[in-house]
Amino acid sequence: MDTKTGTLTVKRGLAQMLKGGVIMDVVTPEHAAIAEEAGAVAVMALERIPADIRAAGGVARMSDLQLVQRIMDAVTIPVMAKVRIGHFAEAQALQELGVDFIDESEVLTPADDKYHCAKEGFTIPFVCGARDLGEALRRIAEGAAMIRSKGEAGSGNIVEAVRHMRSINDSIKELTVLPKEELVARARDLGAPLELVREVARLGKLPVVLFCAGGVSTPADAALMMQLGAEGIFVGSGIFKSSNPAAFAKAIVDATTHYGDPKVVVAASKSLSGTAMEGLDVRKLPESELLAARGN
């Protein structure tokens, strides 16, 4: 039988199966079970959630593989894990372990201040963060099978995710109406390969799935991002930094599923017997603490 693993179709395909869903950061097998029960489509296995990484400072690396394994054993939904930007040996280890998706993430301390991993050589798919269309297309050119907004992880503040999602989608819309002789110059300005720019101009969307990440902490945040064109939601600190994780997890799933129906968002919000995570004013963070600025 003619069988091919690790193809573009199979890697991008897993991201397509996650559309309309919520991917939740978890730090223990118990968290993973809560996330699965709430209706998460996948979990991100981490040692510390972004808000705690931010608070702890120091160097944040790939999670302990025994912890990742225990989380893989605890749930039947796909398990993702993060590697440092450019740390392809961490990615090789996670692929060997058998995780389903790798997030090459600015939330961890970058291992390479110039280059990202060459992702197309891997059998398992990668998701990468982006602030704008050029950054998204550079990651896709490297082999990313899924893009997410960077937002500002661990801030509990949605403003950066909104900025990134609007920037990506506005640039895509602009490409669809540009005369074709302008696409070469536009590709140069975006810092992205011309073939990908032409493909986006033709499709009117990225050739991979686009999720929102970074700052989602309430059901209304999730509904907002879905209406702004996200195809699904990553929630990092928003669930397990809230006072009632199981209720927040379910409410964010419900608001994501029915993002266009304010009645459901009201019901989901009313179901919360607890408070959302504390938020940070992103403008008051010193530049050295801005995670979204890592990697370009």
Place this chain on the structure above:
Amino acid sequence: MIGVLGVQGDVIEHLNALDRCGVRASVVKSAPELSRCEGLILPGGESTTVMKLLQRCDLIEPIAQRVRTGMPFWGTCMGMILAARELAGFPDQATLDLLDVTVRRNAFGRQVASAEVKLSIPVLGSPAFPAVFIRAPWIERVGSGVEVLAQLDGRPVMVRQGNVLGTSFHPELTGDLRLHRYFIEIGKASGAIGKPAATA
């Protein structure tokens, strides 16, 4: 009109394929939307998640009721898992119970084992079908009324029981429309799809 369950998963891919087949299609997220459909596709997605969402949307009984009274149904991967009578290793897991089979989830392995395969499907003839398997299930037990239409490594990966079709793989991720057409033909042959009153 054919409905595609739209609570989670690769919904647009199925809508686009149906559109290219020249049939009207729409997203189903509620019982009233289901009642307007002559056929239903459950797309790819996460079965654990979608089963919970179906319970929360009160769609389980309405879907089961329509399919038992003849509405054509096709589940791709997640959809086939939810249609199965029983899930291997999870005997207590609730399902829609539309197809008399036992399905093993993630049977080929985790994402590293996901693959594109040229699959022989005799009812479609040649060439072989470009089947995309993603964390795919296979079928371990087949009930007496169930026809096996394709196998991979000796495991059934496409089955049909009357108006109910199940595939372990994702035809909606390829440009090949033969299985969408096959599904539409099942509905037309039984009179369920294309009735003048329903298209009005």
